Amino acid sequence: MSHHPAPASAKVTIPQLLRWASEGRRLVMTTAYDAFSAKLADPVVDITLVGDSVGNVLLGFDNTLPVTMAMMLHHVEAVARTQPRSLLVADMPYLSFHLGKEDTLRNAGAFIRAGAAAVKLEGGPKRLDMVHALVDAEIPVMGHLGLTPQSVHMMGGFKVQGRDAEHAIQILEDAHKLQAAGCFALVLEGIPSDLAQRVTETLRIPTIGIGAGPHCSGQVLVLHDLLGLIQGHKPKFVRVYADGYGTLQSALQHWSQDVRDGAFPNADESYTLAEAVRSQVAQWQPGNSNLAGPGGP
Ligand code: KIV
Numbered sequence: 001m002s003h004h005p006a007p008a009s010a011k012v013t014i015p016q017l018l019r020w021a022s023e024g025r026r027l028v029m030t031t032a033y034d035a036f037s038a039k040l041a042d043p044v045v046d047i048t049l050v051g052d053s054v055g056n057v058l059l060g061f062d063n064t065l066p067v068t069m070a071m072m073l074h075h076v077e078a079v080a081r082t083q084p085r086s087l088l089v090a091d092m093p094y095l096s097f098h099l100g101k102e103d104t105l106r107n108a109g110a111f112i113r114a115g116a117a118a119v120k121l122e123g124g125p126k127r128l129d130m131v132h133a134l135v136d137a138e139i140p141v142m143g144h145l146g147l148t149p150q151s152v153h154m155m156g157g158f159k160v161q162g163r164d165a166e167h168a169i170q171i172l173e174d175a176h177k178l179q180a181a182g183c184f185a186l187v188l189e190g191i192p193s194d195l196a197q198r199v200t201e202t203l204r205i206p207t208i209g210i211g212a213g214p215h216c217s218g219q220v221l222v223l224h225d226l227l228g229l230i231q232g233h234k235p236k237f238v239r240v241y242a243d244g245y246g247t248l249q250s251a252l253q254h255w256s257q258d259v260r261d262g263a264f265p266n267a268d269e270s271y272t273l274a275e276a277v278r279s280q281v282a283q284w285q286p287g288n289s290n291l292a293g294p295g296g297p
Contacts, residue, residue, distance in 0.1 A: 002119070002173075002269050003232075004091070006203045009196075010085075011084075011085055011086075011087070011117075012046050012085060012086050012087045012089070013046070013117075014087065014117070014118065014140055014184050015045060017047070017087060017184075017185070018181070018184065018205070018206065020125060021185075021205075021217045022048070022255035026217065026218050026219065027046050027047065027202070027206055027208055027217055027219075028044065028045045028046050028047070028184075028218060028219065028220075029045060029046065029047035029048070029049055029208055029218060029220035030045050030048065030050075030188075030220060030221060030222070030223045030226070031047070031049050031051040031053060031054075031057075031220075031222045031223045032048050032049070032050060032056055032079050032084075032223060033050060033051075033054040033057070033075045033078070033079070034075065034078045034079065035078050035079065035082045037223055038078075038079040038082045038084055038138040039082050040086055041086075041141065041223055042082065042084040042086050043048060043085075045086045046086055046087065046218070047086055047087045047089055047208075047218075047220075048079060048084050048086045048087070048088050048089070049089045049091060049120065049220065050072065050075050050076045050079050050088070050089070050090050050116070051091045051120075051222065052067045052072065052091040052092075052093045052094070052149075052150075053091075053149070053222050054067065054071070054072070054075055054121060055071075055093075055117040057222060057224050057230065058062060059060075059071065063149060063152050064094060064149045064150055064240075065093065065094045065150060065152070066091065067093040068093060068096075069093060069096050069107050069110065071093070072090065072091065072092075072093050072096075072111070073110060073111070073114055073279075075115050075263075076088075076090045076115065076116055077112055078238060079113070079115075080114055080115025080116065081115075083115075085254075087117050087118065088115060088116045088117050088118075089117065089118045089120050089202050090108075090111035090114070090119050091119070091121075091148075092107065092108065092111075092119050092120065092121040092122075092148045093103060096159075097127065097130045097284040098120050099107060101129060101133040101236055103139050103280055104133060104134065104249055105131045105133055105134065105139075107135070108134050108139045108157035109139070110139075111217025112139055114194040117140065118139070118140035118141065118142055118145075119139060119140070119141055119142070120141070120142040120144055120186070120187065121141060121143065121144065122144040122145075122148035122149070122150050122151070122153070122179065123143075123145075123148060124145060124148075124170075124174030124177065125145070125172075125174060125177055126260070128177055128178070128181045129171065131143070131183060132182065134193040135181065135182035135183075140184050140272065141181075141182065141183050141184065142183060142184065142185045142187060142208075143175075143178035143180070143183040143185070143186040143187065143209075144186070145163050145171055145174055145175055145186060145187070145189070145191075145199075146161045146171060146187075146188050146189025146190050146191040146212065147160065147187045147189045147191070147211065148163060148189065149189075157264070160190045160191065160192065160211070161190055161191050162191040165268070166225055167281035168192075168195050169197060170197075171188075171191060171199065172198060172199055172202065175188075175199045175203060175207075176202070179203055179205050179240075179270075181219075181276065183205060184205055184207045185205050185207070185215045186199070186203070186206075186207050186208070186216050187207075187209075187210065187220065188207050188209050188212040188231045189206070189207050189209075189210045189211055189212060190210070190212065190217060190237075191211075191212050192213070193212060193213020193214065194211050194213070194217060195212075195261065196209055196212035197213065197215035200215055200216050201215075208220050210237065211235065211237035212237075214228065215280065220237075221238060222238075223237070224244075225238045225240070226239065226240060226241050226242075226245070227240075227241065227242050227244040227246055228240040228241070228243045229244040229245050229248075230245070231245055244265060246281055255282060262269060285297065
């Protein structure tokens with residue numbers, strides 16, 4: 001098969017993202033866990049992330065730790081079937097990149113074979129060997145520093161990271177190590193915005209912030225958060241752009257009432273029999289079938 005130059009409207013690539021970031025164009029990323037949300041978001045984002053946040057957003061877990069490769073593959077495949085134009089990034093779940101290079105490569109390779117263009121993994125220096133191995137195997141890696149939800153127990157909760165000098169410098173150094181190891185971009189989550197700014201201005205690769213202030217090269221929010229589809233506690237860094245939950249719930253209530261009132265469905269929402277069939281159906285009585293049909297008279 002020959003490889004032709006891609007048309008202008010083709011898929012977003014990593015070189016394209018790096019070019020945009022170097023030109024000062026802010027990158028936009030959101031999450032999608034299924035074909036529906038992928039189709040909804042794809043026209044307006046540069047990067048679609050199948051995040052392991054699927055665990056708490058959709059699957060009812062308290063955090064992302066129970067999410068497995070099998071669960072993630074199920075969601076990556078669903079999103080990949082929509083053939084998104086945006087760069088499709090698959091999140092490596094807890095323990096899928098901790099047990100050795102071979103295991104990490106096999107897991108990341110499964111995402112690439114499912115249609116992802118890159119993987120994201122959480123953590124700093126402890127994960128550098130894995131980042132090297134993935135990049136050596138031609139698998140692009142997005143790093144993730146700061147509040148890394150898979151470290152919830154080590155962090156003692158979901159807390160802003162890098163507030164004191166020691167930890168702030170640690171994050172700066174880790175960011176540069178991940179860049180040197182070959183990461184093409186970094187998610188910075190839950191860190192002070194002035195620290196995110198320093199990371200961003202000292203790196204060559206773009207940073208994508210979530211709860212990391214306005215100075216990153218791009219921003220990511222969980223789709224369900226920004227559409228107001230999650231009830232309960234809303235972190236300070238989330239801006240809610242729609243009352244998704246309220247709108248959907250009132251639509252469901254309306255429909256439920258219509259069913260109870262006999263107002264749904266109406267004639268326009270129903271199918272009818274042809275006249276000749278209707279009269280036969282009207283004459284039919286239980287136990288008295290005289291209709292010709294398969295195996296009938
Ligand atoms: O899993 C996820 O959704 C994420 C983003 C919040 C960056 O990692």
